[in-house]
Amino acid sequence: MRKIFLLNLAIVSLSVASEGEGSLMLWKTINTLILVALLVWVFKKWIAPALENRRQSVASMVQEAQKAQEESKKALEEAQAKLEETKQKFHESLKIAEETAKKEREAALKEAEEIAQRIKEQAKEMIMVEIKRGENELRKYAVQKAIEISEKIVKEKANPEVEKELILKTLKSIS
Numbered sequence: 001m002r003k004i005f006l007l008n009l010a011i012v013s014l015s016v017a018s019e020g021e022g023s024l025m026l027w028k029t030i031n032t033l034i035l036v037a038l039l040v041w042v043f044k045k046w047i048a049p050a051l052e053n054r055r056q057s058v059a060s061m062v063q064e065a066q067k068a069q070e071e072s073k074k075a076l077e078e079a080q081a082k083l084e085e086t087k088q089k090f091h092e093s094l095k096i097a098e099e100t101a102k103k104e105r106e107a108a109l110k111e112a113e114e115i116a117q118r119i120k121e122q123a124k125e126m127i128m129v130e131i132k133r134g135e136n137e138l139r140k141y142a143v144q145k146a147i148e149i150s151e152k153i154v155k156e157k158a159n160p161e162v163e164k165e166l167i168l169k170t171l172k173s174i175s
Helices: 002-017 021-157 160-174
Strands: none
Touching: none
């Protein structure tokens, strides 16, 4: 860079020193060529590598983005597969739960029917016991009433002489 600067300085001083018109055009052309050469050199030295680095950076970013997109697609496919698997398991679990609930409902109904049948049988037994108790009470009541009525009839129709004869006959038969 130092050499170019010195070369450029020498050319500028020569052009200033020779003030002829024909040579002025030559020096302007040389200066322009030097300037263009200097710009080309700066471009090749710093700008071209910077642009190349930027191009490589963009290319690597594109590759990374493509890799990330592929990984995302794979992850999405895996997630969809897991979702489908989970849906299938959910439907299976739901079906099992429905079947279990149906079985439990049937078992509960069967148990309720059995309990109802036992209650009916117990009620029948209680009714039969109560009927027998009622019959026994009615018999006792009927016997008591029959005795009362018999006593009343006997008292009305019996006279003391007949009673004495009956008592004597009973005593003779006993002895």
